[in-house]
Amino acid sequence: MKTYMVPAICLALLGTGAITALAASSPDADLKIYQEYFKKKFPDFTEENYSLGMYNFNEDKRSQWEAIMEFPPYETVVDKGEKLFNTPFKNGKTYADCLENGGIGISHTYPRFDAGSGKIRTLSMEINDCRESNGEKPLNLLKGDLPTLLAYMAETSRGKALDIQVPDDPRALAAYEDGKRIYFTRRGPRGFACYNCHWDAAGGRIRGNELSPAIGQATNFPAYRSKWGAMGPIQRRYKGCMKNIGAKPLKAGSDAMNNLEYFHRFLSNGLPSSAPNNRF
Amino acid sequence: MKILMALIATVVLSVHTGVQAADTDAQQAIDAAKAAHKKADSLQGGWVSTDKLIKKAEEASAKGDGDKALKLAKKAQKEAELAHAQAEYELKNWAPPPYLMPK
Numbered sequence: 001m002k003t004y005m006v007p008a009i010c011l012a013l014l015g016t017g018a019i020t021a022l023a024a025s026s027p028d029a030d031l032k033i034y035q036e037y038f039k040k041k042f043p044d045f046t047e048e049n050y051s052l053g054m055y056n057f058n059e060d061k062r063s064q065w066e067a068i069m070e071f072p073p074y075e076t077v078v079d080k081g082e083k084l085f086n087t088p089f090k091n092g093k094t095y096a097d098c099l100e101n102g103g104i105g106i107s108h109t110y111p112r113f114d115a116g117s118g119k120i121r122t123l124s125m126e127i128n129d130c131r132e133s134n135g136e137k138p139l140n141l142l143k144g145d146l147p148t149l150l151a152y153m154a155e156t157s158r159g160k161a162l163d164i165q166v167p168d169d170p171r172a173l174a175a176y177e178d179g180k181r182i183y184f185t186r187r188g189p190r191g192f193a194c195y196n197c198h199w200d201a202a203g204g205r206i207r208g209n210e211l212s213p214a215i216g217q218a219t220n221f222p223a224y225r226s227k228w229g230a231m232g233p234i235q236r237r238y239k240g241c242m243k244n245i246g247a248k249p250l251k252a253g254s255d256a257m258n259n260l261e262y263f264h265r266f267l268s269n270g271l272p273s274s275a276p277n278n279r280f
Numbered sequence: 281m282k283i284l285m286a287l288i289a290t291v292v293l294s295v296h297t298g299v300q301a302a303d304t305d306a307q308q309a310i311d312a313a314k315a316a317h318k319k320a321d322s323l324q325g326g327w328v329s330t331d332k333l334i335k336k337a338e339e340a341s342a343k344g345d346g347d348k349a350l351k352l353a354k355k356a357q358k359e360a361e362l363a364h365a366q367a368e369y370e371l372k373n374w375a376p377p378p379y380l381m382p383k
Contacts, residue, residue, distance in 0.1 A: 025382060029382060033380055033381075033382065034380060037379060037380060180376075181374055182324070184374050184375060184376050184377075185324075185370045185371075185374045186366070186370055186374070187324070187325060187366070187367075187370070188327055188328070189327050189329060189359075189362075189363075191366070193374075195376065195377060195380070199377065199379075199380065200377070200379070243328055246327055246328050246329060247325075247326070247327060247328065248321060248326035248327065248328055248331070250324060256324060
């Protein structure tokens with residue numbers, strides 16, 4: 001991917017703050033800095049360690065997770081997702097008719113910037129748009145059949161390196177910067193931003209929970225969480241994090257949430273997709 | 281006897297008027313808190329606890345406890361104003377921490 005300066009239009013969209021820092025940044029330059037940070041913090045980490053997240057820091061939880069992974073609950077969800085994926089709509093068409101490469105092996109490239117709308121498109125949006133264009137009702141973005149379909153599609157991308165593209169388009173850069181802004185914005189009564197837990201505090205603990213590094217988290221979603229007792233997309237996890245810091249969660253599927261997903265998934269670029277996965 | 285009756289009526293009316301005033305004050309405070317909360321939300325800055333305070337204020341109001349409702353609504357408004365100030369500040373001043381900035 002090319003390296004470029006953030007255009008003035010992006011800065012104008014972002015207001016006056018932090019311009020000095022942002023003016024010198026680009027997605028690729030950011031990623032290099034972010035990766036270097038964790039290489040220094042966790043010099044022995046392999047790609048697998050990044051994917052393991054919090055299980056790197058607690059042997060007991062790691063062994064519990066490994067036991068769960070012998071017969072992972074997500075497997076039945078993947079099977080169900082495959083059936084749903086291949087079940088024709090009332091008009092006889094299927095998801096494969098709408099999606100690039102028939103929907104197989106594309107999950108690791110989402111979210112994507114859509115030049116037509118100038119906005120970020122998540123895989124969930126592609127699924128629901130496909131349904132609506134075939135006369136079907138859109139699905140709930142956070143629970144039920146949609147994450148089940150996402151799980152199957154993620155399975156077809158397992159092991160492929162995350163490849164989130166930020167093209168040289170001011171609107172794509174603005175979306176990236178907006179996601180970055182949300183990520184680094186302090187919210188809620190405790191004044192926490194995402195980074196407060198998942199950069200310098202990564203490997204530490206908050207109450208009984210170990211904190212995972214920001215890089216690698218997105219490789220695991222959608223994930224079957226024991227807490228949910230269900231498969232869920234990454235935006236459901238964001239909502240949980242936001243509630244944990246006392247901030248009102250952003251709306252799933254909103255531009256803001258999609259931009260956050262775009263930035264957050266970009267952080268894991270180059271790491272192999274390990275979704276769907278299991279999480280506590 | 282007539283004087284006593286008049287006094288009782290005056291007291292009852294005063295209490296009733298006082299309760300009505302408290303209810304009106306509480307409703308106005310709840311509406312103001314909701315407006316302030318919406319303003320913070322418009323900057324993606326609302327707090328979860330403000331929702332809870334407003335809900336509790338509405339419950340107290342529905343039970344006729346105007347004083348409690350007023351107190352909770354004022355607390356909710358204060359929170360919403362803090363949340364809005366935080367969101368405005370962050371919009372202008374957010375930045376990655378120094379250790380993630382270009383050198």
